[in-house]
Amino acid sequence: xxxxxxxxxxxxxxxxxxxxxxxxxxxxxGYLLKMINPAFLNFLSLNPYAILHGQIWRIFTWIxxxxxxxxxxxxxxxxxxxxxxxxxxxxxxxxxxxxxxxMGMIFTVIxxxxxxxxxxxxxxxxxxxxxxxxxxxxxSYIATAFTTYYINMSIFLGFxxxxxxxxxMLMFILPIKVKWLGIAYGILLAYDVxxxxxxxxxxxxxSILNFIVFFLITRSGIGMRxxxxxVKRRYDYKKEVKHAKSMVVSKHKCAICGRNSEDNPDxxxxxxxxxxxxxxxxxxxxxxxxxxK
Numbered sequence: 684x685x686x687x688x689x690x691x692x693x694x695x696x697x698x699x700x701x702x703x704x705x706x707x708x709x710x711x712x713g714y715l716l717k718m719i720n721p722a723f724l725n726f727l728s729l730n731p732y733a734i735l736h737g738q739i740w741r742i743f744t745w746i747x748x749x750x751x752x753x754x755x756x757x758x759x760x761x762x763x764x765x766x767x768x769x770x771x772x773x774x775x776x777x778x779x780x781x782x783x784x785x786m787g788m789i790f791t792v793i794x795x796x797x798x799x800x801x802x803x804x805x806x807x808x809x810x811x812x813x814x815x816x817x818x819x820x821x822x823s824y825i826a827t828a829f830t831t832y833y834i835n836m837s838i839f840l841g842f843x844x845x846x847x848x849x850x851x852m853l854m855f856i857l858p859i860k861v862k863w864l865g866i867a868y869g870i871l872l873a874y875d876v877x878x879x880x881x882x883x884x885x886x887x888x889x890s891i892l893n894f895i896v897f898f899l900i901t902r903s904g905i906g907m908r909x910x911x912x913x914v915k916r917r918y919d920y921k922k923e924v925k926h927a928k929s930m931v932v933s934k935h936k937c938a939i940c941g942r943n944s945e946d947n948p949d950x951x952x953x954x955x956x957x958x959x960x961x962x963x964x965x966x967x968x969x970x971x972x973x974x975x976k
Contacts, residue, residue: 687779687782690778690782691776691778691779694778695777695778698777698778698781699777699781700772700777701769701772702768702772702777702780702781702784703764703765703768703769703772704765706746706768706784706831707761707764707765709746709747710747710749710750710761712747713727713747713748713749714749714753716747717749717753724747724748725823725826726738726741726744727740727741727744727745727747727748728741728745728748728823728826728827728829729741729742729745729791729792729795729826729829730795730822730823730825730826731795731796731798731799731822731826732799732818732819732822733819733822733823733826742792745826745829745830746788746831748830748831749830750830750831750832750835751832764835764838764839767838767839767842768780768838770842770846771783771838771841771842771845774845774846775845783837783838783841783893783897784834784838784893786892786893786896786897787834787837787890787891787892787893787894788831788834790889790890790892790893791829791831791833791834791886791889791890793889794829794885794886794888794889794890795825795826795829795889797885797889798825798881798882798885799822799825801881802821802822802825809821825882828882828883828886829886831890832890833872833886833887833890833891834890834893836868836872836890836891837890837891837893837894839864839865839868840865840868840869840891840894841894841897842861842865843861843862843864843865843866843868844865844894844898846861847860847861847862847865848860848861848862849861851864872887872891875887876888935950935952935963936952936963937952937963937964937965937967937968938962938963938964938968938972939964939965939968939972940965940967940968942965947965950965950966951965951966952964952965952966953966953969955969955972955974957974958974958975958976959974959975959976960975962975
């Protein structure tokens with residue numbers, strides 16, 4: 684944490700505010716390019732073999748490639764990720780959230796080069812495949828697996844760890860706490876790691892390594908400056924304050940006619956010293972009421 688705090692002091696001014704919006708805009712550009720010329724996306728994918736052969740732009744442009752095909756469900760999910768991403772940025776701080784996202788992207792780039800290195804191991808299936816279809820075709824196919832899909836999932840895991848008691852409407856019907864969805868996501872990721880081919884294993888592990896690293900660094904959870912327990916206490920406090928405000932009655936109220944200082948700000952109210960109890964009256968009934976004994 685001290686190391687990250689030092690990084691923030693030195694580079695915090697370069698952090699990108701509202702970075703979730705820019706990520707979604709990148710997806711929008713990707714969908715537009717896909718509609719205009721789908722084949723062009725092949726020149727933007729995270730292809731480590733092509734990067735080493737001079738196509739350096741791929742280190743950055745792969746972020747433009749949408750993780751899923753465009754549909755109404757995709758649009759809803761993008762709005763959802765924007766919402767939770769904005770919440771994380773407000774809670775963690777702009778620099779911490781930027782660092783979290785960029786770590787996921789950097790680890791994904793590193794993972795693509797790890798896959799390439801393992802693919803050249805003599806006698807491996809990848810070597811035989813490359814001998815049959817060629818290196819360019821093989822790594823072009825491999826590059827399609829490296830998207831921001833699992834980075835988005837790491838955003839949700841970070842949200843679930845920070846706001847475990849928050850509720851979302853599953854399928855717009857069933858209210859469920861985020862922590863249970865986070866556990867379900869974790870189980871799903873573990874299942875994908877154990878059942879998929881090696882390339883997908885690397886993609887998943889590289890994309891969510893940022894969550895694991897930040898979780899270990901903060902120890903008390905991925906809440907950055909605030910732990911999940913602190914977030915929960917803050918949430919409960921705001922909930923209690925809101926409830927208390929809804930229960931507030933008028934500051935001054937006549938025990939006879941019910942007039943109050945909120946609806947009648949110019950009216951005057953007094954307590955009666957002869958009544959047994961805290962009875963308050965307006966000027967009209969202060970001297971005409973029957974004393975309570």
